[in-house]
Amino acid sequence: MLLLPSSLYGLARPFLFGFDPEHAHELTLDGLARTQNTPLACAYAAPRVDDPITLAGLEFPNRVGLAAGLDKNARCIDAFAAMGFGFVEVGTVTPKAQPGNPKPRMFRLPQRDALINRLGFNNEGLDAFLANVQKARFRKNGGGGAGKKPMLLGLNIGKNAATPIERAVDDYLACLDGVYAHADYVTINISSPNTANLRTLQSDEALDALLGAIAERRQALAQRSGRRVPLFVKIAPDLDQAQVDVIAATLQRHGMDGVIATNTTLARDAVAGLPHAGEAGGLSGAPVREASNRVIAQLRAALGPSFPIIGVGGILSAADAKAKIAAGADVVQIYTGLIYRGPALVREAAQALLQQSRSTA
Numbered sequence: 001m002l003l004l005p006s007s008l009y010g011l012a013r014p015f016l017f018g019f020d021p022e023h024a025h026e027l028t029l030d031g032l033a034r035t036q037n038t039p040l041a042c043a044y045a046a047p048r049v050d051d052p053i054t055l056a057g058l059e060f061p062n063r064v065g066l067a068a069g070l071d072k073n074a075r076c077i078d079a080f081a082a083m084g085f086g087f088v089e090v091g092t093v094t095p096k097a098q099p100g101n102p103k104p105r106m107f108r109l110p111q112r113d114a115l116i117n118r119l120g121f122n123n124e125g126l127d128a129f130l131a132n133v134q135k136a137r138f139r140k141n142g143g144g145g146a147g148k149k150p151m152l153l154g155l156n157i158g159k160n161a162a163t164p165i166e167r168a169v170d171d172y173l174a175c176l177d178g179v180y181a182h183a184d185y186v187t188i189n190i191s192s193p194n195t196a197n198l199r200t201l202q203s204d205e206a207l208d209a210l211l212g213a214i215a216e217r218r219q220a221l222a223q224r225s226g227r228r229v230p231l232f233v234k235i236a237p238d239l240d241q242a243q244v245d246v247i248a249a250t251l252q253r254h255g256m257d258g259v260i261a262t263n264t265t266l267a268r269d270a271v272a273g274l275p276h277a278g279e280a281g282g283l284s285g286a287p288v289r290e291a292s293n294r295v296i297a298q299l300r301a302a303l304g305p306s307f308p309i310i311g312v313g314g315i316l317s318a319a320d321a322k323a324k325i326a327a328g329a330d331v332v333q334i335y336t337g338l339i340y341r342g343p344a345l346v347r348e349a350a351q352a353l354l355q356q357s358r359s360t361a
């Protein structure tokens with residue numbers, strides 16, 4: 001059973017890599033959506049590693065999560081639950097449906113286990129997203145096996161491309177209102193490089209205003225519902241120490257519950273000269289690892305030992321996952337590693353982190 005996902009993925013990968021990357025992605029998601037909650041899910045299912053950790057008041061069943069952007073419309077939550085993730089983040093969702101940037105807009109750089117994408121938040125909009133989230137069964141069937149706590153679900157929110165950046169807060173508030181009741185945590189994504197000016201929301205005054213408005217709305221939603229949903233903010237790797245310090249202080253000032261570091265990078269030094277290296281967009285996978293780990297270490301230094309940090313960027317192996325924790329992350333997420341290594345990476349990384357936490361306990 002344990003070998004099944006990796007051996008099957010070994011067969012599937014050359015087939016999938018024969019297609020244009022976005023087409024391969026859609027084929028995979030269609031397949032997962034059709035087979036989740038059926039006996040065919042055994043092709044990618046794996047027993048979930050049990051390594052609970054409490055962060056931001058939430059019990060994460062283990063330390064390995066799915067990063068946002070792989071399942072933008074929340075169609076395959078149960079399939080990812082079956083792969084053994086401790087938490088799954090879907091989105092980025094925007095208030096209205098939008099097509100994203102013109103194709104082609106996703107490129108493989110296999111020599112470096114990397115991708116470049118400039119999708120631009122292509123998604124079916126908040127209503128369709130919420131309908132899919134509500135269809136997911138992982139909370140009913142346990143997700144990790146009978147009697148086990150369900151995995152956690154993060155809902156990642158953004159702004160429409162057509163909304164002027166000065167009105168971005170309206171989009172985030174509309175999304176927050178919509179997703180609040182359905183999320184274990186909500187991620188405020190201000191770090192995609194593919195929506196014009198989005199990353200300017202990371203700068204001092206803009207971030208202060210945005211998080212102030214979001215914190216106020218969360219307070220109202222918490223009072224109305226009797227449930228305070230943790231808010232995480234997702235940031236870029238392309239930040240210097242001073243910028244990281246300001247972000248850290250702003251997150252704490254507004255009572256944010258955690259930070260996700262990092263999104264894709266605009267840097268190209270690690271892939272210079274390779275085919276597609278000159279494509280515009282965000283670079284992910286192995287080449288973003290170092291910058292991601294640097295930002296995580298800077299955040300940990302600035303935020304102190306107990307502020308939750310979710311580490312993401314360039315995890316292709318169990319050793320990479322351990323390095324993220326060593327840099328200062330509490331839990332990790334993967335995206336590009338899943339494309340290059342397949343679902344076996346989930347259990348491999350979760351088991352390595354379990355062993356690491358036992359040996360340092």
Ligand SMILES: Cc1cc2nc3c(=O)[nH]c(=O)nc-3n(C[C@H](O)[C@H](O)[C@H](O)COP(=O)(O)O)c2cc1C
Pocket residue numbers: 067068069070072091092106115117119121156189192234262263264284285286288312313314315333334335336337
């Ligand atoms: C094709 C693609 C689409 C992505 N879309 C999103 C997104 O919609 N929202 C988001 O927060 N991050 C998005 N990301 C960023 C990932 O969640 C992750 O932060 C980044 O890829 C670094 O992790 P990795 O090296 O494991 O891929 C996307 C990444 C890729 C490769």
